[in-house]
Amino acid sequence: MxxxxxxxxxxxxxxxxxxxxxxxxxxxxxxxxxxxxxxxxxxxxxxxxxxxxxxxxxxxxxxxxxxxxxxxxxxxxxxxxxYFEKAITCKEFIKKIVSSESTAEAETKLSDLCASVGIVLSKIHSNNIIHGDLTTSNILVNPKVEDFCDYELILIDFGLSQYSTSPEDKGVDLYVLERALLSTHSQQPKLFESILSSYQKQMQDSQAVISRFQEVRRRGRKRNMVG
Incomplete structure (x- = not known):
């Protein structure tokens, strides 16, 4: 070893x-x-x-x-x-899509990716798993075929994870992801919106989580304004 x-x-x-x-x-x-x-x-x-x-x-x-x-x-x-030898990070996958596809094709592929990410997040939160560090570097895209036309998503790096039933903790998880997307993928501002839409469709009783997320977001924006 x-x-x-x-x-x-x-x-x-x-x-x-x-x-x-x-x-x-x-x-x-x-x-x-x-x-x-x-x-x-x-x-x-x-x-x-x-x-x-x-x-x-x-x-x-x-x-x-x-x-x-x-x-x-x-x-x-x-x-x-x-070890998933053929997998790449979601961050790399998004960049690959944007750089190699036409605008229409890229939008379709990004939409599909966001839908899949939303489903994964709804599953972990439905089971009261808080990741703690949701970024596109901590989601792997593992190809089922060589050209990534079919793939599966793998969550990694649970170093800050916890078990919690709290809508606040789940809302913070979503806020961390939103901030990471805005920072790393600023040229694709609709990514989080698409993920959140998929999340809400899949997540039972999502309203409490979304409400807390919006509150966390307001607090975050206020802190940024104050400095």
């Missing part, structure tokens, strides 16, 4: 491509935060690894694709997970 290649490093963890039982896998390693007391750091890290593992298990049970957990090692602070 030796690590081979560093993929990314964030504020909380390093992600590698490695091997598990001679098969390629993703290894997520949480690193020590030196500003925390060692005992507290160990406790927090263990809790977050457990939460991530639980969120993935709940997603799979809800019919939402996520990397299967192959092994958890609390001593080394590592999670070994399924």
């Amino acid at each position: 030796e690590t081979e290649e560093l993929l990314t490093q964030g504020a909380e963890a390093r992600v590698y491509i490695g091997k598990f039982n001679d098969e390629k896998c993703i290894i997520k390693e949480r690193f020590t935060k030196k500003y925390r007391h060692p005992d507290l750091d160990t406790q927090i890290t263990k809790q977050r690894i457990k939460a991530e593992n639980s969120a993935i298990t709940r997603c799979l049970a809800a019919g939402v694709l996520a990397p299967k957990v192959l092994q958890v090692n609390y001593n080394s602070k590592k999670i070994y997970m399924q």
